[in-house]
Every structure is written in structure tokens, then in C-alpha cells.
Amino acid sequence: MKQALLLATLACLVVPLAASAQDRPILDVVQANLQRRANGMLALMGYSQTPDVTSGSLSIKNPGTDDPSFNNSSIGGGFTISKSVPIYLEGTLGYARYDPSFVATNGEQAQSLPTRWDSEIATAGIGWDFHLTDRLVLRPIINGSYGRVESEVKVSGQVVVNNTNVDVDFLAHGRLDAAGIGGSLMLDYQDYRPTHEVDVELRYTNIRLHSTxxxxxxxxxxxxxxxxxxxxxxxxxxxxxxFDRPVRYVLEFAHTTYLGQDADVLGFNHLTSLGAGLELDTSQYHPLWIYRARAVVRYVFGQNVKGVSLGLAVSFD
Structure with a gap:
């Protein structure tokens, strides 16, 4: 993973140590580095803010290096109420875990201070469908988000906290709440026929988060x-x-490019997904409410990352 990750978001914190009267080290927190970390934590939430198959299930590990791991999972979706009431509603719930390790050193000896950061975020959106043609819709959306990051020192690093007398409160058991508002603009193309069904969405999203x-x-x-x-x-x-209905095969393509100052927070600025799967039609059984269910296996790749995921989805009548 790019070194920019360590420098810009969760870089190893090098702090001076001095001997106290009891020969215990004193840990100072460099606030400039903490500021980068706070920005980085909120930037990581961006991967869970909107429905996105490329980052909806993301796990990054670099075995054999000091780069920490990142795990992200989210669930979300959207729908238009009806053609006569073209209000579009969407929502996403996301959870992420990041395990950075800080380093305390006096220039001669170093002590690792591993931590665990857990974050949850919820995003809701409301929009309006403007029909450009029978199959093409222009959809502006207003989005709002609220999330929280909690920091916890792992057991192996608690010794460092217990042997320092300077405030490391945030690293040990701190919490950062964040809220934000922004918007999206989507072009949605749908072509449904008995022989095939085509869906294409092009979306631009811009949501600003800030601590509260x-x-x-x-x-x-x-x-x-x-x-x-x-x-x-x-x-x-x-x-x-x-279920008395045809079984469909599903082919899927997705590509997301991350822009702005936080684009490279995890060492990549784009992700691509190729998927294939099957879809069951249960519309003959109305009491189920679910009229379609899909299972899609996806291969996701980008700069320095690649992997496989399984996606499950349902459509409601």
C-alpha cells in the first residue's frame, strides 16, 4: 500500500519519551498528526456512504508489512415510489474496522501501540426523477450522513498507556462523531423486455463530513x-x-473513481468490479413480498488491490 497512507491518514506517531522520577516514559501526542488521523478516519467512512458494489464489501490486508488492515461492509439500496409519484429514496448502513499501530520511541527503543478503530455510518437520500425519455431518468439527490468512530487500545498496547502520564485518552477510549450533507446526480437508463433487461447508472456524489x-x-x-x-x-x-418463473443469468460491471483530497486514503483512487450470477423470480408468490432474489459473485480490482466477493440482493414488490 502506498506510503501516502502512512503519511496522510494513519502514519506511525513518533513521540518523545523522557524519564520521570519513577523512570517511566512520558508520551506526548503530536496534535498535527492527530489532525491527519481524524481526517483519515472520516475519509474511510466515504466507502460506506452510498450504495456501491465496488466498496460495499472491502477487506484489505498486507501480510508481512506494517500496514494495518481495513475491513468495510455496507448494505444499502434505493427505489422510486412510482411513476405518478417520482420521489426517489435511498439509504445505506456501513461498518468499518481499521487497525493502525502507533510507535512510541525515545530515539533508541521503540514500543508498538496497536489500536482498534471501529466506525459506523448511516446515510439517507431523497431525490426526484425527471424523465428525459421513456427509458432515461435524470435524478438529483440530497444526501445526509451521521457516523461515529471509536478508538480502543488493544491489550498488548495497554502497558504503554499504563506507563505514561500524558493524555492519550483518544487512542485508549476516544470517540469522534461526525455529520455531513451533500448530494448526488444520477443518470438512470432502464430497458426491460421479455428477452432481456438492461440497467445502467452513471452517478456523481459529493458529501462533506465534519466532526461534531x-x-x-x-x-x-x-x-x-x-x-x-x-x-x-x-x-x-x-x-x-x-417458482413457476424463468431463472435469469446476471452479468454486471461497475467502476468507481474517487476524487478530491481523500481519493488516495487507502492507496488507490479507483475500483472495478466484474460480476456474474443468477436471479430467481418469485413474483407468482405475492405473500413473500420479495419478487426477485439475486446472488452475484464479483471480482474486484484496482491499484494494489484485488479480491473476490459474493453479493446477495432482493427486490421488493
Whole structure:
């Protein structure tokens, strides 16, 4: 992972140590570095702010290096109420865990201080469908987000905290709340026929996050989630039947480019996803409410990252 990750977001914190009267080290927190960390924490939330198949399930590890791991999971979706009431509603819930390690040193000896950062974020959006043609819709959306990051020192690093007499409160058990507002602009193309179904979405998103009632006064942060995403899906009958309806195969493509100052927070500025799967149509059984269910296996790749994920989705009647 790029060295910019360590410098710009969660760089190893080098702090001076001095002997106290009891020969215990004193830990100073460099606030400039904490500021970068606070911005980095909020930037990581951007991967869970909107429905996005490329980052909806993301796990990054670099075995054999000092780079910490990052895990992100989210669930979300959107729908238009009806053609006569063209109000669009969407929502996303996301959880992420990041495990940075700080370093305390007196120039001769170094002590690792591993921490665990957990974050949750919820984003809601409301928009309006403007029909440019029978199949093409222009959809402006207003988005609002609220999230929280909590920091906890792991057991192995608690010795360092217990042997220092300077405030490391945020690293040990701090909390950072954040809120933000922004918007998205989407072009949505739908072409549904008996032989095949095509969905294409082109979306631009720009949401600004800033800290609100953080529990540690020196820690305040802000970030801007700005990205452009293209998503396309092709569905067609495969020749099989289940639930008295045709079974469809699904082909999917998605690409997201991250823009702005936080684009490279994890060492990449774009992700691409290729997917294939099957879809069941349960519309004959109305009491189920779910009229379609899909399972899609995706191969995701980008700068310095690659992996495989399984996506499950349902459509409600």
C-alpha cells in the first residue's frame, strides 16, 4: 500500500519519551498528526456512504508489512415510489474496522501501540426523477450522513498507556462523531423486455463530513467523499424455471473513481468490479413480498488491490 497512507491518514506517531522520577516514559501526542488521523478516519467512512458494489464489501490486508488492515461492509439500496409519484429514496448502513499501530520511541527503543478503530455510518437520500425519455431518468439527490468512530487500545498496547502520564485518552477510549450533507446526480437508463433487461447508472456524489461533538478536544476532523461511478447490469432468461418463473443469468460491471483530497486514503483512487450470477423470480408468490432474489459473485480490482466477493440482493414488490 502506498506510503501516502502512512503519511496522510494513519502514519506511525513518533513521540518523545523522557524519564520521570519513577523512570517511566512520558508520551506526548503530536496534535498535527492527530489532525491527519481524524481526517483519515472520516475519509474511510466515504466507502460506506452510498450504495456501491465496488466498496460495499472491502477487506484489505498486507501480510508481512506494517500496514494495518481495513475491513468495510455496507448494505444499502434505493427505489422510486412510482411513476405518478417520482420521489426517489435511498439509504445505506456501513461498518468499518481499521487497525493502525502507533510507535512510541525515545530515539533508541521503540514500543508498538496497536489500536482498534471501529466506525459506523448511516446515510439517507431523497431525490426526484425527471424523465428525459421513456427509458432515461435524470435524478438529483440530497444526501445526509451521521457516523461515529471509536478508538480502543488493544491489550498488548495497554502497558504503554499504563506507563505514561500524558493524555492519550483518544487512542485508549476516544470517540469522534461526525455529520455531513451533500448530494448526488444520477443518470438512470432502464430497458426491460421479455428477452432481456438492461440497467445502467452513471452517478456523481459529493458529501462533506465534519466532526461534531468529539470526546477528545484536540481531535477534530473533516473529509469530502467525492466520486464518480458507472454501474451496468444485463439480465436474460437462462432456459431454466423455478417458482413457476424463468431463472435469469446476471452479468454486471461497475467502476468507481474517487476524487478530491481523500481519493488516495487507502492507496488507490479507483475500483472495478466484474460480476456474474443468477436471479430467481418469485413474483407468482405475492405473500413473500420479495419478487426477485439475486446472488452475484464479483471480482474486484484496482491499484494494489484485488479480491473476490459474493453479493446477495432482493427486490421488493
Amino acid at each position: 461533538n468529539d470526546s477528545s478536544p484536540p481531535v477534530q476532523g473533516s473529509s469530502r467523499n467525492e466520486n464518480v461511478g458507472l454501474w451496468a447490469r444485463w439480465r436474460a432468461p437462462i432456459g431454466w424455471h423455478a
